[in-house]
Amino acid sequence: MQHRISDIAAALGARFAGAGDLTVTAAAEPASAGPFDLALAMAPRYADGLRQGRARAAILWDGADWQALGLEAAIFAPRPRLAMAVLTRSFDPGPGLAAGIHPSAVIDTSAQIGEGAAIGPFVVIGADVQIGAGARIADHVTIGANARIGARALILSGVRIGARVRIGDDFIAQPGCVIGGDGFSFVTEDPSRVEEARKSLGQSAEAGAQAWQRIHSLGAVTIGDAVEVGANSTIDRGTIRDTVIGRGTKIDNLVQVGHNVIVGEDCLLCGQVGIAGSTRIGNHVVLGGQAGVVDNISVGDGVVAAAGTLITSNAPAGRMLMGSPAVRMDQNVEIYKAQRRLPRILAQVAELQKTVKNLVEKGAGGES
Numbered sequence: 359m360q361h362r363i364s365d366i367a368a369a370l371g372a373r374f375a376g377a378g379d380l381t382v383t384a385a386a387e388p389a390s391a392g393p394f395d396l397a398l399a400m401a402p403r404y405a406d407g408l409r410q411g412r413a414r415a416a417i418l419w420d421g422a423d424w425q426a427l428g429l430e431a432a433i434f435a436p437r438p439r440l441a442m443a444v445l446t447r448s449f450d451p452g453p454g455l456a457a458g459i460h461p462s463a464v465i466d467t468s469a470q471i472g473e474g475a476a477i478g479p480f481v482v483i484g485a486d487v488q489i490g491a492g493a494r495i496a497d498h499v500t501i502g503a504n505a506r507i508g509a510r511a512l513i514l515s516g517v518r519i520g521a522r523v524r525i526g527d528d529f530i531a532q533p534g535c536v537i538g539g540d541g542f543s544f545v546t547e548d549p550s551r552v553e554e555a556r557k558s559l560g561q562s563a564e565a566g567a568q569a570w571q572r573i574h575s576l577g578a579v580t581i582g583d584a585v586e587v588g589a590n591s592t593i594d595r596g597t598i599r600d601t602v603i604g605r606g607t608k609i610d611n612l613v614q615v616g617h618n619v620i621v622g623e624d625c626l627l628c629g630q631v632g633i634a635g636s637t638r639i640g641n642h643v644v645l646g647g648q649a650g651v652v653d654n655i656s657v658g659d660g661v662v663a664a665a666g667t668l669i670t671s672n673a674p675a676g677r678m679l680m681g682s683p684a685v686r687m688d689q690n691v692e693i694y695k696a697q698r699r700l701p702r703i704l705a706q707v708a709e710l711q712k713t714v715k716n717l718v719e720k721g722a723g724g725e726s
Contacts, residue, residue, distance in 0.1 A: 359383065361448065363415050363431045369448060370441050372417075375424055376431035376479070380415055385449050388413065396445075399427075400438035417441060449588075453514060455494045461694060472509065481590065490527065508583065520595060525584035526605065535591045538579045541594040541601075541617025541635060544570040576618060582606070582623070588613060604641065622659065640675060664690075 386395035388407030397413035408427050416429040424432035433463035435441035446685045463481040468711040472491035473476035482500045521537025546568040577596025582605030585591030591613040604623035614632045622641035631645045634653035646665035658675030668682035680690035
C-alpha cells in the first residue's frame with residue numbers, strides 16, 4: 359500500500375518538508391532503505407546510515423538538514439517513539455487471517471460468533487462461548503466453555519483460553535499464551551515446613567514430610583478492554599474470586615500472573631515478570647524485565663520497578679524501586695557503589711589491623 363509523505367505527516371501531527379506527494383510503501387532502517395522506503399532516522403547518529411541507503415524520504419530529528427542528506431522529502435517528529443506507534447500501525451499488514459470460519463474449526467452449536475469474525479483452522483470453541491464482532495482467531499486456538507471475548511479481538515496461533523474467562527474489547531493475545539489455567543495452590547494436612555519457616559522466620563521448621571493436597575480454582579480470569587498478553591505468558595484463574603487484569607494493561611512474553619492477583623489499569627509487565635498469588639498491583643505500574651513480586655502484598659499506583667527487582671513488601675504509590683530486595687532506586691545506587699568499594703575497604707581494614715597488632719606488640723615489648 360502506498361502512503362504519501364504529506365498524509366503520513368498529518369497522521370503523526372508533524373511537519374514535513376520537500377515533496378509531500380512522494381509515496382512510500384514501507385518503513386526501513388536508514389542503511390537498508392530503498393527508494394520506496396521511509397527511512398527512520400530520528401537522531402543524528404543515523405545520518406551515516408542515510409548516506410549508505412537509497413531512501414528518498416525519511417523521518418528526521420528536529421533541526422536536521424534534509425537536503426544536505428540527499429533527501430527529496432522529510433518529516434520532523436518531535437517525539438520519535440510516539441511517531442513510531444502511529445507509523446508502525448499504518449504500515450502493519452496484520453496477521454493475514456482469512457475471513458470467515460475455516461471448515462476444520464470445531465465450534466459448539468451453542469456458541470455465539472459475532473458478525474465479521476474470522477476463525478482459522480483447527481480452532482476449538484466450547485459450549486456457550488460468546489465471541490464479539492470483528493474478532494480474528496488464528497489457527498489451533500482453544501476457547502473453553504462459557505468464555506466471553508469482546509469485539510475486535512486478535513487471538514494468535516496456539517492460544518489457550520480457559521472456561522468462564524471474561525475478556526473485553528480490542529484484546530490481543532500473542533502466540534502460545536494461556537489464560538485461565540489453574541492456580542498453583544496446595545496445602546498439607548498439618549502445618550508444612552513452609553508454614554513453620556514463615557512463622558519462625560526459619561528458626562524452626564521441623565515438620566515432617568507430608569503430601570500436598572490441591573486447592574481447586576473455582577474462579578476465572580477477568581480482563582478489561584485494550585489489554586495485550588505476550589507470547590507464552592500465563593494468567594492463572596482465581597481460587598474463589600477472579601484474577602483481574604485492568605483496562606489498557608500490556609503484558610510482555612513469558613510473564614506469570616498468579617491466582618487471585620489484581621493488576622490495575624495501564625500497567626506494563628515486561629518479559630519474565632512473575633507476580634505471586636493474591637497480590638494487588640495498582641494503576642500505571644511498570645515492572646521491568648525479570649522483576650518479581652511476592653504473594654499477598656500491595657504495589658501502589660505509579661510504582662516503577664527496574665529490571666530484576668524483587669518486591670518483598672508493600673510498595674507505596676509513586677515509589678521508584680530497584681534491587682533485590684527492592685529499595686528506593688537512589689538508595690540502591692548508593693548500595694551498589696558501597697559494594698564496589700568493599701574490596702578496597704576490606705584491604706584497608708586488614709592493613710589497619712596489621713598496624714594495630716604491630717603497635718600492641720611493640721607496646722608489650724617495651725613494658726617488659
